[in-house]
Amino acid sequence: MLAAHGAKVASLDRAGTPSSASHPAVREYDVDVTGEESVAGIVESITNELGAPDILVNAAGIIGVAGASHTASVDDFNTIFDVNVKGVWLMTKYVVPGMIEKQSGSIINFSSIHGLTGGRNVPLYHATKGAVRLLSKSDAASYGAYGIRVNSIHPGSMNTRMSRRSAEQSDIGAEAYYRQLVGSNPLPRQGEPDEIAYGVLYLASDESRFTTGSELVIDGGYTAV
Numbered sequence: 001m002l003a004a005h006g007a008k009v010a011s012l013d014r015a016g017t018p019s020s021a022s023h024p025a026v027r028e029y030d031v032d033v034t035g036e037e038s039v040a041g042i043v044e045s046i047t048n049e050l051g052a053p054d055i056l057v058n059a060a061g062i063i064g065v066a067g068a069s070h071t072a073s074v075d076d077f078n079t080i081f082d083v084n085v086k087g088v089w090l091m092t093k094y095v096v097p098g099m100i101e102k103q104s105g106s107i108i109n110f111s112s113i114h115g116l117t118g119g120r121n122v123p124l125y126h127a128t129k130g131a132v133r134l135l136s137k138s139d140a141a142s143y144g145a146y147g148i149r150v151n152s153i154h155p156g157s158m159n160t161r162m163s164r165r166s167a168e169q170s171d172i173g174a175e176a177y178y179r180q181l182v183g184s185n186p187l188p189r190q191g192e193p194d195e196i197a198y199g200v201l202y203l204a205s206d207e208s209r210f211t212t213g214s215e216l217v218i219d220g221g222y223t224a225v
Contacts, residue, residue, distance in 0.1 A: 001197035002204060007055065010046045033060045033087030043094040052098030055204045058088040058109045058132075063125050063162050066169035072124055084128035085135070092139060096148065105148040108203045109136045113156045113219045121170055121177070133215065140213030149212035151203045156219025157181045159190045186221030 003009045003023040011021055015030040029046065032038040046053065064080040065072065088109055099105030115129030136152040143150060157163055157178070170177035182188055199218050202208050217223055 001194065001201050002055070002057075005201060005205075007204075008050050010050060010053070012042060012060075033091060034082040036090055039090045040094050043091075043098075047098060052102060053095050054099075054102070054105055056091060056095045056105070056107045057200055057204070058091050058107070060084075060087050061110060061128075061162070063122055063166050066122050066166070066171070068120070069123050077124060080124050080128055081131075084125070085131045088132055088135060092150075096143065099148045100143070100146045103147040105143075105146075106204050106208070107136075107139065107143075107148065107150040108200055109150070109152045111136070111152040111154050111215070113154050113217065113222050115152070116154060116215065116217070116223055122166060136215075137213045144212055149203075149208070151208075151211060151214045151216060153196065153199055153203065154215055154217040154219065154223075155191060155196050156185070156217075156222045157190045158196065159192055163190065182220060182222070184225060185219070186224060189220065191218060191220060 003025040007025065009023070009026045011026050011028045012031040012033075013020075013028070014032065019028060021028055027050070029042050031042045043053075061084050062080060065076055092107060095107070096105070099107075109132050111132045112126070112129040114126040115131075115133040118130075119126050133152050133154075136150050140150040164174075166177075168174050172180070178190070182190055196218055199216050203211065203216060
């Protein structure tokens with residue numbers, strides 16, 4: 001979506017992940033968002049090759065294992081917080097200096113509707129998304145003086161692999177899970193990835209130049225009822 005609207009895009013993912021690039025303006029890079037050395041090195045490479053980033057989209061995330069908090073292990077906790085929270089922080093840490101130098105930038109962090117409401121199916125995941133929400137607000141307050149905007153985006157139930165995995169792990173079964181999650185929404189369906197991408201495009205663009213510290217909820221009305 002960003003490439004189609006004129007951006008040069010650096011797409012970061014784990015080594016060995018199948019390519020999802022479908023635009024000549026997208027370059028792919030390998031990174032481990034939980035490793036400081038990996039993040040620092042890739043941001044340096046991208047800056048040298050493409051210039052300091054104007055936009056950072058922190059979308060890397062895992063859902064973890066379903067179950068109440070007491071059923072999780074310390075390793076479960078560390079793994080999901082490393083990816084979903086530490087990864088957002090590390091990417092921001094190493095991209096922000098270039099934005100400060102330019103006195104402009106837009107950072108878009110992926111949270112979730114359950115970063116607003118909580119939920120019982122994957123509580124550690126929801127906790128990470130709450131952390132991302134508040135980190136976004138705190139960074140918005142910290143970096144506004146440099147012309148840098150920081151916002152969080154909060155998808156509802158989406159037609160994605162991650163959503164399907166969450167449904168399949170539910171103790172009430174996938175069909176009942178989806179019925180419970182979207183059946184009573186004002187718009188009673190799952191969202192499609194491009195409906196989130198348009199939200200990212202807005203937050204990345206100058207059309208949102210007075211928007212920072214906000215929570216863009218795209219959930220079919222889930223949080224309205």
